[in-house]
Amino acid sequence: MKYILQTASREIERLFKGKIYWFCIVIAPLFSVFFFISLMHEGLPTNLPVALVDLDNTSSSRNLARQLDAFEGSEIIAQYPDFEEARQSMQRGEIYGIFLIPNNFEQYAGSNKQPKLSFYTNNAYLIAGSLLFRDMKTVSTLSSGAVILQKGRAKGYTDAQIMAQVQPITIDARPIGNPWLNYSVYLNNIILPGILALLIMCVTVYSIGIEIKEKTTDTWLQAGNNSIMQAITGKLLPQTILFFIVGLIIYSVLYIFMQFPIHNVLPMIMALFLLILASQALGIFMIGCLPILRLGLSFSCIWGMIAFSISGFSFPANAMYSSVRILSNLFPLRHYFLIYIDQALNGRELIYSWSQYIYLLSFLILPFLVFQHLKWSLKFTSYKP
Amino acid sequence: MQLRKIIKKGFADLFIIWSREIKYVYKDIGVVIFFIVVPLIYPIIYGFIYNPETIREVSLVVVEESHSSIAREFIRKINASPDVNVYVYAANMDEAKKIVDRKEAYGILQIPSEFSRKLHRGEQSEVILYLDMSGLLFYKAILLATTEASLQMGKEINVNAEDMPIQYEAISMYNTQNGFASFLVPGILMLVIQQTLLLGVGMLAATSREKNRGKLIPPGSTHEGASRIVFGKALAYFTIYIFVCIWALAVVPRIFNLIQIARPGNLLLFALPYLSACIFLTMAISTFVRGRETPMMIFVFTSLPLLFLSGISWPASAIPDFWRYFSYLFPSTFGIQGFVKLNSMGATLHNVAWEYRMLWLQAGIYFLVTSAIYMYNVHRDKGR
The missing domain is CATH 3.40.1710.10 (abc type-2 transporter like domain)
Structure with missing residues (x-):
């Protein structure tokens, strides 16, 4: 214990002196929080630009366009006389959708000839495209409903009778946990811990590798009484504490300031803590396998970046090839994401997540596999640029 | 006669610097990783992860x-x-x-x-x-x-129920099957070019500093002019990244059957200002890097904010003004937008004129900044 503390106090001094540590432990995570929260402060993108092609140009068609414009998600920013011009505008990226009202719209709608509206969405921008699709579809359904109600009432039916005719089965959709379909909730709950995990791996690898590079491994090992266990523990303990504090700051922004859904607070704090430990353990493993600073760092950078895709929070792991899905278990962020779904988003019982906690814990075995090799490297490797 | 000699030596030096820089790249495993290995395998990894495109069942x-x-x-x-x-x-x-x-x-x-x-x-x-x-x-x-x-x-x-009096058809354009790979991978491909340059060029500059006791410019008469250094180095990165661009922008989309409706000539013409802007930006930034490992610590995490700033996932129209102007600093913003339009949406170069011009503007500005920094360093070293 004495030696661990001795190494820890040596490390604290190093952390305070190194600008790079300040950057990676404090500035980068807090910048990311500020960036992503302010970027997505709307939750759902609003006023996505749409072009209108109104070939009918009657009061009904103009009314329909006004309805779409009134939706929070869409904004008609231009009107073109024909589809071709609108399409070019889409190709220039000025609009994400085209709302085309056909010729004779008003006349056909009034005389049972079923005019057909066309929505074109640019799905090279998947989020914008699918949000616009939803708005345009709603407008057309609403306007259909209005026409039907008008006719039905004229024949003396009640609204309930009319609706039962048109749409016998209705669906009451209840999205659980994130009823607003808020993208900030959906993305930032994982992106921000993911950035933290990436930086933890880098800092762990760097703080060990730099000792080899600067030939200070002797004093480090001495401080740890020549025991690699104590030297590593003492070195990483202050970092663990600092990252945990930064993690809690991120949590307080997400769950107190932004009030994102969180059901079970303690299990989530536990998950954060284990994510930090698992990332540190992976970092030790990386520099232990590749005790050359730049190689170890490259390893951790690549691992940390792939984690964002493979953890499956945007593109689900179920949809990935099974080989990729199996590999995803090697990324702590994947397990953190699964715990998040259970404990924060859905408030499930702990029993559904325990295996994910075990996975995270099992990353702590990794350092023991490389301790001997690492110690040997600390003693005998010299830095080659 | 004198002027002719200077020009002649300038060009000779430029090519010495160019070939030396290429040699530095190949001799340094750290740089090889970022200039060659990562651009080679990263697109494959991402293509592989997202290739199922949609979720079924x-x-x-x-x-x-x-x-x-x-x-x-x-x-x-x-x-x-x-x-x-x-x-x-x-x-x-x-x-x-x-x-x-x-x-x-x-x-x-x-x-x-x-x-x-x-x-x-x-x-x-x-x-x-x-x-x-x-x-x-x-x-x-x-x-x-x-x-x-x-x-x-x-x-x-209700067989005799009326149909909806107003029908609709929904046509999804450019990414007709709403695929995830077709939507995200083009952006990642472009970003990888800028980010690996940032890491590699930063590493090279820092290595040279570490070798020359903290000085940016190595001693010797080859390095007596700033423009030959800037052009020589830029040319070296260009030589390597032409191949990276061909791989990432033309070959990878084919491997994964991503949408690719751009004319190859247009892609190449668009890659030119993008690559120039990336190279001069990264050269300017690299002059501030001290330790050869610091670029990895500082720049890797920026890939995420930069991807979101490009407007490919979070729509550009929903990006707050402050961040939009901030995004204009980076070639990736215009590079990704332009590439997606050319490649996935079949735009012509004329359609992406805004991105194209902004990239040239960036290339110009960052070239001037880089040159100024090198000029300053050359003069300071001469003074000593």
Whole structure:
């Protein structure tokens, strides 16, 4: 214990002196929080630009366009006389959708000839495209409903009778946990811990590798009484504490300031803590396998970046090839994401997540596999640029 | 005569610096990783992760309380959709919730006991759909399949019911199957070019500093002019990255059958200012880097904010002004937008004139900044 503390106090001094540590432990995570929260402060993108092609140009068609414009998600920013011009505008990226009202719209709608509206969405921008699709579809359904109600009432039916005719089965959709379909909730709950995990791996690898590079491994090992266990523990303990504090700051922004859904607070704090430990353990493993600073760092950078895709929070792991899905278990962020779904988003019982906690814990075995090799490297490797 | 000599030596030096820089790249395993290995394998990894494009057969639990043939027909229709798989019938909501809790399914369809009775009485009948929000794609798949089935059922129940008086057709353009790889991978490909340059060039500059006791410019008469250094180095990176660009922008999309409707000539013409802007930006930044490992610590995490600033996932029109102007600093913003338009949307160079001009502008500005920094350093070194 004495030696661990001795190494820890040596490390604290190093952390305070190194600008790079300040950057990676404090500035980068807090910048990311500020960036992503302010970027997505709307939750759902609003006023996505749409072009209108109104070939009918009657009061009904103009009314329909006004309805779409009134939706929070869409904004008609231009009107073109024909589809071709609108399409070019889409190709220039000025609009994400085209709302085309056909010729004779008003006349056909009034005389049972079923005019057909066309929505074109640019799905090279998947989020914008699918949000616009939803708005345009709603407008057309609403306007259909209005026409039907008008006719039905004229024949003396009640609204309930009319609706039962048109749409016998209705669906009451209840999205659980994130009823607003808020993208900030959906993305930032994982992106921000993911950035933290990436930086933890880098800092762990760097703080060990730099000792080899600067030939200070002797004093480090001495401080740890020549025991690699104590030297590593003492070195990483202050970092663990600092990252945990930064993690809690991120949590307080997400769950107190932004009030994102969180059901079970303690299990989530536990998950954060284990994510930090698992990332540190992976970092030790990386520099232990590749005790050359730049190689170890490259390893951790690549691992940390792939984690964002493979953890499956945007593109689900179920949809990935099974080989990729199996590999995803090697990324702590994947397990953190699964715990998040259970404990924060859905408030499930702990029993559904325990295996994910075990996975995270099992990353702590990794350092023991490389301790001997690492110690040997600390003693005998010299830095080659 | 004198001027001619200077020019001659300048060019000779430029080519010495160029070939030396290329040699530095190949001799340094750290730089090789970022200039060659990462651009080579990263696109493959991402292509592989996202290649299934869409999710199929999302599991749904059904709680069928009406015990009617009409409800069974409705469920059969939902199951027929390629997007949804009715995983199991649960006896009650508690059991269904447990199945979702175990992540064996991502939604619960509750068909209430009065479902068929209401339909027979000619009333509107409601079903309840609980949706797990752990993935928006699950949500979308289940909601769309169920809605589609309910509309079909509606037509069958009321054969003489009127159709919707206003019909619609939805056409999704450019990424017709709403695929994830087709949407995200082009952006990643472009970003990888800028980010690996940032890491590699930063590493090279810092290595040279470490070798020359903290000085940016090595001693020797080859380095007596700033422009020959800047051009020599830039040319070296250009030489290597032409191949990276061909790989990432033309070969990888073909391997994964991503949409690629751009003319190869246009892509090349667009890559020119993008690469120039990236190279001069990274050269300017690299002059501030001290330790050869610091670029990895500082720049890697920026890939995420930069991807979001490009407007490919979070729509550009929804990016707050402050961040939009901030995004104009980086070639990736215009590079990704332009590439997606050319490559996925079949735009002409004329259509991406804004991005094209901004990239040249960036290339020009960052070239001047880089040159100024090198000039300053050359003069300072001469003074000593």
